[in-house]
Amino acid sequence: MANSRITQIEFAPRVPFDGKRVAAYARVSSGKDAMLQSLASQVCYYSDLIQKHCGWEYVGVYADEAKTGTKDSRESFQRLLADCRAGKVDMVITKSISRFARNTVTLLSTVRELKMLGIDVFFEEQNIHSISADGELMLTILASYAQEESLSVSENQKWRVRKNFEEGKPWDCTMLGYRVKDGVFQIVPEEAKTVRLIFSLFLEGYGKQAIANRLNALGIPTRMNKSWCQATISKMLRNEKYAGDLLLQKTFRTDHLSKQTRINHGELPQYLVQEAHEPIIDRATFDTVQAEIERRANKTTVKKGAATLFTGKIRCGVCGKNYRRKTTKTGFVWICATFNTKGKKFCASKQVPEETLKAVCAEALGTGSFDDDTFAAHIDFITALPDNVLEFHFKDGQTTAVGWQDRSRRESWTDDKRQAAREKATRRND
Numbered sequence: 001m002a003n004s005r006i007t008q009i010e011f012a013p014r015v016p017f018d019g020k021r022v023a024a025y026a027r028v029s030s031g032k033d034a035m036l037q038s039l040a041s042q043v044c045y046y047s048d049l050i051q052k053h054c055g056w057e058y059v060g061v062y063a064d065e066a067k068t069g070t071k072d073s074r075e076s077f078q079r080l081l082a083d084c085r086a087g088k089v090d091m092v093i094t095k096s097i098s099r100f101a102r103n104t105v106t107l108l109s110t111v112r113e114l115k116m117l118g119i120d121v122f123f124e125e126q127n128i129h130s131i132s133a134d135g136e137l138m139l140t141i142l143a144s145y146a147q148e149e150s151l152s153v154s155e156n157q158k159w160r161v162r163k164n165f166e167e168g169k170p171w172d173c174t175m176l177g178y179r180v181k182d183g184v185f186q187i188v189p190e191e192a193k194t195v196r197l198i199f200s201l202f203l204e205g206y207g208k209q210a211i212a213n214r215l216n217a218l219g220i221p222t223r224m225n226k227s228w229c230q231a232t233i234s235k236m237l238r239n240e241k242y243a244g245d246l247l248l249q250k251t252f253r254t255d256h257l258s259k260q261t262r263i264n265h266g267e268l269p270q271y272l273v274q275e276a277h278e279p280i281i282d283r284a285t286f287d288t289v290q291a292e293i294e295r296r297a298n299k300t301t302v303k304k305g306a307a308t309l310f311t312g313k314i315r316c317g318v319c320g321k322n323y324r325r326k327t328t329k330t331g332f333v334w335i336c337a338t339f340n341t342k343g344k345k346f347c348a349s350k351q352v353p354e355e356t357l358k359a360v361c362a363e364a365l366g367t368g369s370f371d372d373d374t375f376a377a378h379i380d381f382i383t384a385l386p387d388n389v390l391e392f393h394f395k396d397g398q399t400t401a402v403g404w405q406d407r408s409r410r411e412s413w414t415d416d417k418r419q420a421a422r423e424k425a426t427r428r429n430d
Contacts, residue, residue: 022050023059025080025094039063046093059089081110084119096125175241176223177280185241185277192280194220198236199281199289208233209341230341237293243286244279296327309372310334310357310382317385319347331355336384349384352404357390360404364392 024046028039043061051058062080083089092114094100100123101107111121111130120131177195178185194215201211212228222228240247279286314323316336323334332354338347358370361382365374383391391401 020056020090021059021088022053022056022091022093023080023083023089024050024061025063025077025092025100026061027064027074027077027099039065042095050093056091059083081113084114084117089119091119092121094121094123097123097128174223175239176236177242178277185246187278187280191223195236195242195280198233199242199285202233202237202289203285203292208237213343237289240286241277242279242281243283244277245274246276309375310354312381313379314352314357314382314384316347316349317383317391318349321347323352323384325354326351334384349386350388350406352384352390356404360390360402361392364390364400364402 024042026039026042026046043063046061047058050056062076064074064076080089080092084092097107100121101110114121115131118131120129122129177188177191179188180186198211198215201214202208206214208230211233212230215228220228222232236242281289310323311325312322314334315321316323316338319336319338321337324337324340326333326335326340330353333351334354334357335351336347336349339349339351361375361379362368362370365371365378367374378394378396380393380395382393385391385401388404388406389401390404391399393399
């Protein structure tokens with residue numbers, strides 16, 4: 001039998017597995033394509049780095065797109081912190097201090113919290129481990145520089161914006177009907193049709209919520225592809241840009257850290273540029289709408305006591321929402337908030353004329369006429385039930401139900417309504 005020879009193979013020594021669960025954090029502060037490509041590269045780099053390290057267990061890469069480092073409300077950043085608190089992470093790797101946080105307070109508070117949890121944060125660019133003895137001192141110094149850099153960038157940006165304002169140039173445009181090209185507003189024809197429809201419906205007598213409901217029913221989206229609401233309609237009807245003018249610096253940012261947007265009530269100068277671009281709404285129509293807005297506002301102005309007497313006291317027996325006061329062509333009514341904003345499809349309740357409401361209250365209280373003080377002293381709240389029934393809940397715990405009748409057509413036919421009908425008939429005959 002031939003002699004067999006055994007050769008011993010020498011293996012490289014194994015690196016002991018220390019069981020570190022490692023995650024990475026990446027961020028870009030702009031949604032531009034170049035920045036998003038950079039973010040994708042960071043994600044790939046860290047995924048590869050962690051998974052190839054013998055002693056690390058890959059947890060994941062937490063990435064925020066177009067999020068500023070001065071805020072700690074970043075979605076992925078908060079998710080990373082939640083996983084750290086849940087004991088899922090032992091170490092975090094990030095490119096630099098400015099990528100992690102530019103706000104010194106946010107940086108130090110976060111690093112200290114993670115340090116108490118035994119979690120190390122490694123900043124590659126600065127080669128700093130937060131859990132090391134001199135790590136916090138270096139982080140404090142470098143984070144202060146990062147915060148000052150953020151302030152400088154913010155101030156430069158503000159200067160550019162205000163310089164454009166002084167020259168009558170818009171900074172951006174997110175309104176329906178226009179796009180900005182080379183600093184000039186250009187009309188988007190299809191969207192302009194919707195703008196003209198809104199102004200037309202308002203002058204026909206539609207309320208802002210009614211216009212919103214009409215647009216939603218027609219399936220017409222807003223500029224941001226969302227549903228219409230009363231606030232959006234109100235803002236559009238008052239927007240001078242639709243008449244060709246530009247009022248610049250209506251809002252401003254308070255500071256570079258909080259980045260809160262405030263309405264400019266005179267804190268900073270505003271700039272009005274008349275006939276700056278092609279209008280969607282002609283001047284006469286726009287001015288008529290502004291006058292109509294003021295007329296409706298003056299018509300609904302009432303004394304505080306009359307408006308708030310029933311506020312918060314009437315609850316809808318169908319959906320549970322509170323009733324609110326509303327001005328109609330026949331006078332004041334109290335109507336369910338759901339019915340008023342979304343319509344009968346969402347709440348089949350009924351509106352109650354204010355005079356009817358007062359009369360029913362007087363009947364429930366056993367008084368000859370409605371008295372403010374008596375109502376306030378005895379009634380806790382009212383539930384508006386179906387079939388024209390109001391259930392009164394007294395402060396002593398008792399309840400009583402009283403029915404009410406709809407106003408007849410003759411009662412609701414006011415002089416203004418008759419005049420409007422005559423004018424409509426005249427236009428039809430013409």
